[in-house]
Amino acid sequence: MDPTSLANLIKQTAYDLGFGFVGIARAERMEPEERRLEAWLDAGHHGQMHWMENHFDKRVDPTKLVPGAKSVVSLLYNYFPADDTPSREAPKVARYAYGEDYHKVVRGKLRELTGRLEEAIGSPIDGRVFVDSAPVLERDWAARAGAGWIGKNTLLLNPKAGSYFFLAEIISDLQPATDSAIRDHCGTCTRCIDACPTDAISPQGYLVDGSKCISYLTIELKEAIPEEFRGRMEGWAFGCDICQEVCPWNRFSTPHREPAFEPHADLPGMGPREWTEMTEDVFRRVFQKSAVKRTKFTGLRRNIDFLDKGGSD
Structure with a gap:
């Protein structure tokens, strides 16, 4: 199969499975990104996320990471909810964590995608799939593949869909036609x-001190x-989600169509009292399949107590 036909096959098969955007880049060492990552780590912006120093x-x-790799296919999977009630009133939950853990949901889609591609191509694909689960610079690869540009908040911004999506990759020996990066459209917007209430984003943008980010403070710390x-x-x-909520490009966000990302039935109706009085049994029931379980009950309890004592003034 010629490179253009292979690229079209990959993209159409991915779209059929619900992925919103697909871009393809050549697998090669990332020299500019390497220098930026090294400087970011040297500055200690990763806080206690010491695993980011590894590999x-x-x-x-x-x-x-994948010996013999020729291409990196970057895929975007929408998670923007039709009902964002859990992000309106404190205590708030980031929209990506409403439904089932995205790692499992999107990885399942990737496996189905590679299975369909192998069937269509007629031979096995030598490669691996990733969903925020390995040392992969996902946003940088998506930018290289033309799926968006990295904005001043350091998130990938797509001109047709904003930033409410998960990133995934297929790194393999496939050699489809590659895409070109698109230009930055942030302009003078700040x-x-x-x-950002914690001043995690640098005054010039394009740099986030992760140790000051609310997501880091409530999950990783x-x-x-x-x-x-x-x-x-x-x-x-x-x-x-503050830096996403204020981003003008998210006016193009549309509700996802993934049943697995619908919130637990109890989540939208939980007010301050239900959060404050939450028991571990309730935590397990509501967040059993959600990414919220990463922080565990004790971590979520810590966060809520911090808010109750003046953390949300």
Whole structure:
């Protein structure tokens, strides 16, 4: 199969499975991104996420992660909810965590995609699929593949869909036609920078101090939330969507069509009292399949208590 036909096959098969956008890049060492990542780590912007220091070469060179790799296929899977009630009133939950854990849902889609491709091609694909589960610079690959540009909030922005989507990759020996990167459309806008309550985004944009990000503080940080952030959490108990909520490009976001991403029936109706009085049994019932379980009951309890004591003023 010629490269153009193969690229068309990959994209159409992915669209049939519900992926919103697909871009393809050549598998090669990422030199500019390598320098940026090294500087970011040296500055300590990863906080206690020490795992980001591991497997540096694999992060910047997909051929070390998948020997023999020729291409990186980047895919976007929409998670924007039709009802965003759980993100309106404190304690708030980031929209990506409403439904079932995206790792399992999207990985299942990727496996079905590769199965269909192997059937159509008539031979096995030598490669691996990834959904935020390995040392892969997902946003950088998506940008290289023309699926969007990396905005001032450091999220991937797609001109037709905004930023409410999960990123996934197929790194393999396939050699389809590749796509071109698109230009940055952030312009002079500084809404995400101005709106961040913890000043995690640098004044010039395009750089986030992860150790100040509310998502880091409520999910990745295992110790007590530093007092310097009291009164600056804006009611977020798990994750944060502020820089997405204010981004003009998210006016193009449309509700997803993935049943697995619908919230547990009890979640939209949970008010401050239900959150404050939540028991571990309720936590297990409501968030059994959600990414919220990453923080565990004790972590979520810590976050809620921090908000109750002035963390959301």
